[in-house]
Amino acid sequence: MKIKLIVSVLCGFIFLTFSSKNLVRCQCGLEPAPGDVLFYGLDRRVYAKPGDINIGALMMATLPNSENLCSDVIFPGSWTIEYTESVAFAVEMVNQQENLLPNITLGFYILNDCSSKSTAIAQSLAFLPRSESQCEKLELNTSTSGDSQQSPLPFYDVIGILSPIMSVSAAPISFLYTAAKIPLIGYSTTSDEFSDKSNHPYFFRVISPDKYQVEAILKFISDNGWSYLSIVYLEGTYGERAFDTIKTLAQKFGICLATWHRISYTENMDETAYELLTYPRARVVVAFIDEKPLSNLLVSLDRLNGTGQFVWVCSDAMAFATAESLASIKDYFSGAFVFSFYAPLIQEFYSYIERQNVLTSSNPWFKPTWESLKHCSFDAGTCDPNISLLHSTKFDFQTFATLSMDSVLALAQAADRVISALCPNATGTDVRDCVKSDDLYQRLRGEKFQGYSGRIEFNSNGDSIGKYVVYQMSYDKVMVPFGYGSTGNETVLGVIKREVAFYDVSSGNITYTQNNISWNHLKVVERIISLDKNSNFPNRPESVCSRPCVVGEYKIQKTPACCWDCRFCRNNERIINKNTACQECEPFTWPDPETNYTTCVPISLSHPGMSSPLSIIQISFAVVALLVTCYVTASYIYLRENRVIKAASRELSLIQILAIFAGYVTVISFQSYPTPNTCGVLYFMFCLSFATLYAPLLVKAVRIFRIFQHSSKTNKRPRFVSPQSQIIMSLVLILIQVTLFYF
Numbered sequence: 001m002k003i004k005l006i007v008s009v010l011c012g013f014i015f016l017t018f019s020s021k022n023l024v025r026c027q028c029g030l031e032p033a034p035g036d037v038l039f040y041g042l043d044r045r046v047y048a049k050p051g052d053i054n055i056g057a058l059m060m061a062t063l064p065n066s067e068n069l070c071s072d073v074i075f076p077g078s079w080t081i082e083y084t085e086s087v088a089f090a091v092e093m094v095n096q097q098e099n100l101l102p103n104i105t106l107g108f109y110i111l112n113d114c115s116s117k118s119t120a121i122a123q124s125l126a127f128l129p130r131s132e133s134q135c136e137k138l139e140l141n142t143s144t145s146g147d148s149q150q151s152p153l154p155f156y157d158v159i160g161i162l163s164p165i166m167s168v169s170a171a172p173i174s175f176l177y178t179a180a181k182i183p184l185i186g187y188s189t190t191s192d193e194f195s196d197k198s199n200h201p202y203f204f205r206v207i208s209p210d211k212y213q214v215e216a217i218l219k220f221i222s223d224n225g226w227s228y229l230s231i232v233y234l235e236g237t238y239g240e241r242a243f244d245t246i247k248t249l250a251q252k253f254g255i256c257l258a259t260w261h262r263i264s265y266t267e268n269m270d271e272t273a274y275e276l277l278t279y280p281r282a283r284v285v286v287a288f289i290d291e292k293p294l295s296n297l298l299v300s301l302d303r304l305n306g307t308g309q310f311v312w313v314c315s316d317a318m319a320f321a322t323a324e325s326l327a328s329i330k331d332y333f334s335g336a337f338v339f340s341f342y343a344p345l346i347q348e349f350y351s352y353i354e355r356q357n358v359l360t361s362s363n364p365w366f367k368p369t370w371e372s373l374k375h376c377s378f379d380a381g382t383c384d385p386n387i388s389l390l391h392s393t394k395f396d397f398q399t400f401a402t403l404s405m406d407s408v409l410a411l412a413q414a415a416d417r418v419i420s421a422l423c424p425n426a427t428g429t430d431v432r433d434c435v436k437s438d439d440l441y442q443r444l445r446g447e448k449f450q451g452y453s454g455r456i457e458f459n460s461n462g463d464s465i466g467k468y469v470v471y472q473m474s475y476d477k478v479m480v481p482f483g484y485g486s487t488g489n490e491t492v493l494g495v496i497k498r499e500v501a502f503y504d505v506s507s508g509n510i511t512y513t514q515n516n517i518s519w520n521h522l523k524v525v526e527r528i529i530s531l532d533k534n535s536n537f538p539n540r541p542e543s544v545c546s547r548p549c550v551v552g553e554y555k556i557q558k559t560p561a562c563c564w565d566c567r568f569c570r571n572n573e574r575i576i577n578k579n580t581a582c583q584e585c586e587p588f589t590w591p592d593p594e595t596n597y598t599t600c601v602p603i604s605l606s607h608p609g610m611s612s613p614l615s616i617i618q619i620s621f622a623v624v625a626l627l628v629t630c631y632v633t634a635s636y637i638y639l640r641e642n643r644v645i646k647a648a649s650r651e652l653s654l655i656q657i658l659a660i661f662a663g664y665v666t667v668i669s670f671q672s673y674p675t676p677n678t679c680g681v682l683y684f685m686f687c688l689s690f691a692t693l694y695a696p697l698l699v700k701a702v703r704i705f706r707i708f709q710h711s712s713k714t715n716k717r718p719r720f721v722s723p724q725s726q727i728i729m730s731l732v733l734i735l736i737q738v739t740l741f742y743f
Helices: 002-018 079-096 117-127 167-180 210-223 237-249 270-277 291-303 316-320 323-327 347-355 366-374 400-422 428-434 437-444 613-638 643-647 650-669 676-711 723-742
Strands: 046-049 053-059 062-064 070-074 106-112 160-162 184-186 203-205 228-234 256-263 284-288 311-314 337-341 448-451 454-457 467-477 493-504 509-512 553-557 564-568 573-576 581-584 589-591 600-602
Touching: 046 079, 053 079, 053 117, 053 400, 070 366, 079 106, 079 347, 079 366, 079 400, 106 117, 106 400, 117 167, 160 400, 167 184, 167 203, 167 237, 184 400, 210 237, 210 284, 210 311, 210 337, 210 467, 210 493, 210 509, 228 237, 228 270, 228 291, 237 256, 237 284, 256 270, 270 291, 291 316, 291 323, 316 337, 323 493, 337 493, 347 400, 400 428, 400 437, 400 448, 400 454, 573 589, 613 650, 643 650, 650 676, 650 723, 676 723
Parallel strands: 053 106, 053 160, 160 184, 184 203, 228 256, 228 284, 284 311, 311 337
Antiparallel strands: 046 106, 062 070, 337 467, 448 454, 467 493, 493 509, 553 564, 573 581, 589 600
16 A cells, blocks of 8 residues: 555656756646646645745645545644644744844745645645746635645745654655655654655654654553553554564563554454453553544443453554543543653743734634634634634643644754855845755754754754653643633533653653552452552552462463463472473482572481470380380280280290380480481381381281181191291291391
């Protein structure tokens, strides 16, 4: 689409160029003539105050119709008056200065691009040089009738142009003006593509490119502890370039993307709204779109019960939104953050607007805008021209109007240096022959001057570096700047901007204002990370995918990079590979808590002391048990001829009593200080006592089984049932256990 657009522009330019032999600075009439380029549906009205040298501007004064051609519907709000009159004000201020363009009158021509990319390209052709055969004396058309079904292409002689507001409109015009070597100054075109001097060498701007706005947004998000976000962006150079920059810089700020959507003005937003809601942990949504698609998206979210779910962080596209357009989405948009390049409101400018007479103004869009703001009609006699237009809460007070003044000042400063260097004595219309496009371009490169918004300095890419302001939108009492509010005592409510922070591009730091950020518009969602009690922003929501793993846990990584699960390692495992896996420690070592379980240390020697309560209890029970064992042993010896004792295998029972005695001695010995030798001996005694206890028991059971089984067959005594045989068998079993212990 972009290629077709550029080709159409270049074809028009080639047509104009090849229809002439010598290019001259002249002004063409408006009557069709052979060889004229004809366009349909353009607004041929022009706001003009010609001078010795002139600048041109393409601005949105009216809205396009269904065929994307110009209509008579004025752009909502005070936009049209503020931007067109800012050029007139800046030119008047230049002409009043004695040290800037002395004895030279600066003039201007402003054309309406009708908020349309194609119309902007067509209107831009009026500022291209023409052949002498096509030129006549200029006849300005300042009538209020903007419709000309078959309009010849006029010509307005200018030294430089103020570009259209939208980057998507400015890009093809920049290609065209590069071929014509005409400087183009942007005051709201922030797309990063204009920093590419191989494609846009003649494009300058008094505003920072989007890459710095993206940095400001990501810095703000990072400062608030948000690391998981979604993105919606507008198709075209503005949104797509910004999205590419976000993807490039996100990792630097520790941020990852949940989902992203490229949208158009006509797209149904229900699917996008549903997709955003499928990532409830990504509560922050970065929006590089303007009010129309955003309004549709917010309405779709409301239908899905998504109002209050997201923290909206919007680009400067929403800074252009009028109070009237924001009023329709106040219930959904309140609390959103809007980034905008910082430019102060200039009180002298609004005093200038207040002095203008709507009935005699040469601005062809002044009267229609007045009627639109006041909801009246001069033809019907319902408008009062004596009432101040600024004493209305519907007047927008656009800060970007200040940047358009800086654009005028940039061209005036460059022209002044060209004239001072090449033709210091030139005056009047002779000056125009002195100011060549190439010379003006060279003076603009690296230009430095004090503008209305602060210090302006074009870097090697033709960009100016400044700072951004962060607004939070709220529905509250409207406070009109400079005391231009309503003269009545009534309270007017509306969507207002509150400055909550500033981002300095040079230092990369954010400074917060005294205005507290409000989170009351958001739904309360359970946090997975506890909020710091000393936080400057209580009740701040979180936008994270996963909680940080605590000490002893390792990460199971998921996609994207900021999403993971946390699991504990086993007790004998340490954490390795940057907390992403576990590894078993070597024998006799244990994970070290002082290194967050990332290393293993030898298990420290610990043993019960004789004075410890547990040892005292164990020794006491063992001593009592030994005394009982001694008593039982004495009883066995004393009653050794008793039939019951003899029947129970007297010799094997004594071996078992010996094993029990050894076991209790082992319990007492375990309370002593351990050494490798003592530990080995005690372990051997412990195992030996059990083997000595259970081996005779096994032999007894086998002996009894053999006796009863053999008696059922014969009266003879079975072999190997004598006490000597039983003792030998028990000793063999014990010997086997000892052998297994050593080998």
